[in-house]
Amino acid sequence: MGDLLARAPIPNDAVGYVDFLTGLHMTQAAESVATNASLVFGPISSVAPGYYYGKNDIAFMTNKLWERIEYTADGECLGLLVDGDWTQRLNTEHRINLTAGAMTGASVAAVGAAAQPYQQWYAVTPSGSGEASLTLATSSVSAGSYAYIAVDVRGSGIVQLGARNAAADAYVNVNLLTGEVVTGAGAVGQAMRRRDGWTVFACVAIAVAGDVQPYMASVAALTTAKLGAAGLAFAARAPRVAAYGSATMPAPGLWPHTASSGKADDNLTQVTTMVADAADFTCVFRARSGWTKTRRSAGLFLWSNSGNSGTELRFGADNTLFLIDRNSGTPRWSFATRWKPETIYRVGVSRIGGVLSACVNGEVATVDTGTVAADATPRLLRGFDTSANMWSGHLQKAIWWAEGRRQADLAALVEQWL
Secondary structure, eight states, X not given: OTTSOTTTTSOTTOSEEEETTTTEEEETTTTSXXXXXXXXXXXXXXXXXXXXXXXXXXXXXXXXXOOBEXXXXXXXXXXXXXXXXXXXXXXXXXXXXXXXXXXXXXXXXXXXXXXXXXXXXXXXXXXXXXXXXXXXXXXXXXXXXXXXXXXXXXXXXXXXXXETTBOTTOEEEEETXXXXXXXXXXXXXXXXXXXXXXXXXXXEEBOSSEEOOEEEEEESSTTOOTTXXXXXXXXXXXXXXXXXXXXXXXXXXXXXXXXXXXXXXXXXXXXXXXXXXXXXXXEEEEEXXXXXXXXXXXXXXXXXXXXXXXXEEEEOTTSEEEEEETTTXXXXXXXXXXXXXXXXXXXXXXXXXXXXXXXXXXXXXXXXXXXXXXXXXXXXXXXXXXXXXXXXXXXXXXXXXXXXXXXXXXXXXXXHHO
């Protein structure tokens, strides 16, 4: 009986608990489990569901919307998207409801009832032999930029991705049975196989400033030109749309990867923490990396002082993980752990004075930073540069304690709770 928790699921001695896979979030002070914003994280009731923010606890955004809780094409929850590589250009309503888009020669309807907005599939059914498309709306994009579109699709026909405000015959056609890709007018495309369908990527040049007007269409054949004759019905989920000044197609994944600060609206921005900045603390968390094969500088954790002082736990240019002091640029510890795409990282970090301990996927290290990190502010899944050092992937779970733990105890907490 002694192992039973007094206030499940939070450990008896912890101060905060968040689990984006189950939706259970709580603080020890609240002594209850809920998904509302008065606790750690919760959906904002005044805007469309699917956006999350924290309130006076782990993190919150000021006048911003949280990015989305994401799912695989097979319905597996990935967690809260934390991505320094992306600004979602889709208008709010169109991000979570494809029926809000404009239909031409087709009908669009939700398939079943999903538990979360980004789990929802929508059937796009042609109503004739002519054009059969679903067009969404975005914020304004400059002329000469490139629209990057990523969408989950499934079915047995040919789906075309593109933008109406692109070159006259720019498109990406994908065979949903074989994954074969055919493009037109300089467009670039890729398809990644999922257990249930495909994730399809398209990059197209934008001709005129304004709404990109990204679209998905049923087409008759791989050689069908832009918005040509209709083929079979297909299903899709809410896509992401970004804009960038280069036509270079990055590796499949959370892209484009750039150092632009313009994507800050969709970043994980931590303003306050579960514990006082200068206090000892422990945090264990589970993060899932994105799809990119390489991700230099992605931050797992930051102890941030004012200016350039502090310590980062982040990946380097060769994808190796290390603890590094910001002001000196000298790694204090290099781990054998490397960045890998679509990988779970089980992490524990702790501070006792200026002594920092870290445990990542069973590999542990302790360093004495002296005064460098003794009173530094904890920041989850980021580094000093909020654009270049932001994590690219998902936060799944995090638990905080208002006390430091030694290396062995930290490893035990990671093993027990993650």
